[in-house]
Amino acid sequence: MGADFAILLGLGTLGCGAGMAWLAARTASLQGQLREAARNAEALRQASAQLEQLRSERARDRETLDRARGEERQKVEWLDAQQREIEWLRRELDARPRVTQKRYKILTLGIKGTGKTSLTLKWANPLVDLGKLQGTKIERYERTVSHVSTREELTEHIFEIGDWGGEHLVEAQHELVVDEVHGLLLVVDLAARDGRQVDPARIEDQIREFEPQSLRYFFGSKTLTACKAVVLFINKSDVLSGTPAEVELEAHRHYQPLISAIDRLKNHVDTRVLVGSASYGHSTHHLFSHFVERILPKHAYDGQLLQRIKQDVTAPAAVYQTARLAAPQVGSHAQK
Ligand SMILES: Nc1nc2c(ncn2[C@@H]2O[C@H](COP(=O)(O)OP(=O)(O)O)[C@@H](O)[C@H]2O)c(=O)[nH]1
Numbered sequence: 001m002g003a004d005f006a007i008l009l010g011l012g013t014l015g016c017g018a019g020m021a022w023l024a025a026r027t028a029s030l031q032g033q034l035r036e037a038a039r040n041a042e043a044l045r046q047a048s049a050q051l052e053q054l055r056s057e058r059a060r061d062r063e064t065l066d067r068a069r070g071e072e073r074q075k076v077e078w079l080d081a082q083q084r085e086i087e088w089l090r091r092e093l094d095a096r097p098r099v100t101q102k103r104y105k106i107l108t109l110g111i112k113g114t115g116k117t118s119l120t121l122k123w124a125n126p127l128v129d130l131g132k133l134q135g136t137k138i139e140r141y142e143r144t145v146s147h148v149s150t151r152e153e154l155t156e157h158i159f160e161i162g163d164w165g166g167e168h169l170v171e172a173q174h175e176l177v178v179d180e181v182h183g184l185l186l187v188v189d190l191a192a193r194d195g196r197q198v199d200p201a202r203i204e205d206q207i208r209e210f211e212p213q214s215l216r217y218f219f220g221s222k223t224l225t226a227c228k229a230v231v232l233f234i235n236k237s238d239v240l241s242g243t244p245a246e247v248e249l250e251a252h253r254h255y256q257p258l259i260s261a262i263d264r265l266k267n268h269v270d271t272r273v274l275v276g277s278a279s280y281g282h283s284t285h286h287l288f289s290h291f292v293e294r295i296l297p298k299h300a301y302d303g304q305l306l307q308r309i310k311q312d313v314t315a316p317a318a319v320y321q322t323a324r325l326a327a328p329q330v331g332s333h334a335q336k
């Protein structure tokens with residue numbers, strides 16, 4: 001009985017030991033599985049984070065792509081719009097009349113210092129600053145006189161003024177022979193540069209310069225066919241005093257021989273004598289109107305020009321005495 005108990009106890013102890021060993025092995029195995037599961041969980045977490053990053057990168061890429069596509073679409077639209085504009089402009093240009101120019105030449109002649117440049121600039125560009133004039137051989141100015149348009153053509157009518165320096169009358173003559181000249185403006189004066197009173201010796205010189213023999217030289221047959229107007233402008237009338245009629249009479253008296261010589265051309269060409277002052281603008285507008293009237297063909301008038309001429313014709317006559325007192329003394333600083 002004691003032996004049996006001992007055996008049983010032994011067996012029990014043995015069984016208990018085996019159970020313990022199994023339990024320990026099982027615990028170790030479970031711990032191993034747990035570590036494995038933790039590693040897997042970490043790997044999964046990392047993979048999920050990577051996936052998230054990839055997703056957001058992809059979303060960004062898609063955004064960039066969408067933006068690029070939007071920009072490309074816009075560029076294509078701009079190009080289309082530009083192409084349409086080019087086509088529209090081309091159609092407009094095709095529909096627009098051609099622009100041509102018709103030029104009329106006017107020559108200005110006279111000895112040095114008579115006021116040719118001042119006078120020309122007065123109507124070629126009335127806003128000119130007379131303080132900047134300098135002695136020149138020839139200066140050319142132009143003034144667009146009118147625009148006339150038909151369906152196919154826009155014609156710009158231009159006066160081109162060749163202003164010869166006083167000592168170049170021979171060259172001026174040459175131009176008269178070579179080119180077609182539509183108008184001739186002879187400028188003489190009553191006083192010297194900066195002169196305040198009539199200078200009889202200077203007047204004598206100028207009468208000699210344009211004596212009938214040299215005038216004949218100027219008006220060869222070619223000149224006369226093209227030339228529509230000859231104007232003698234007696235400048236610096238501001239050195240005379242009196243009513244406009246008195247001033248005109250006196251100026252005519254000083255230049256009587258030249259006026260008579262010009263008068264003799266009347267059968268061949270339209271002539272006109274004007275008395276005025278480039279410095280004060282006396283008769284300068286009449287000069288412009290006169291050239292327009294004589295040179296420009298009637299079909300070349302436009303509304304603006306008609307308006308301008310109407311104003312010139314109705315402009316009040318100059319009152320010399322008043323103007324002399326009121327106007328600035330431009331003559332004294334003209335040759336700076
Ligand atoms: N008093 C007066 N002086 C003038 C007049 N016109 C021009 N002058 C002056 O005469 C000088 C010569 O003028 P400019 O136009 O250069 O003469 P050009 O040599 O014939 O071109 C300048 O000092 C002008 O200021 C005028 O109507 N009256």
Ligand SMILES: [Mg+2]
Pocket residue numbers: 116117118134135136163164165
């Ligand atoms: Mg000049």
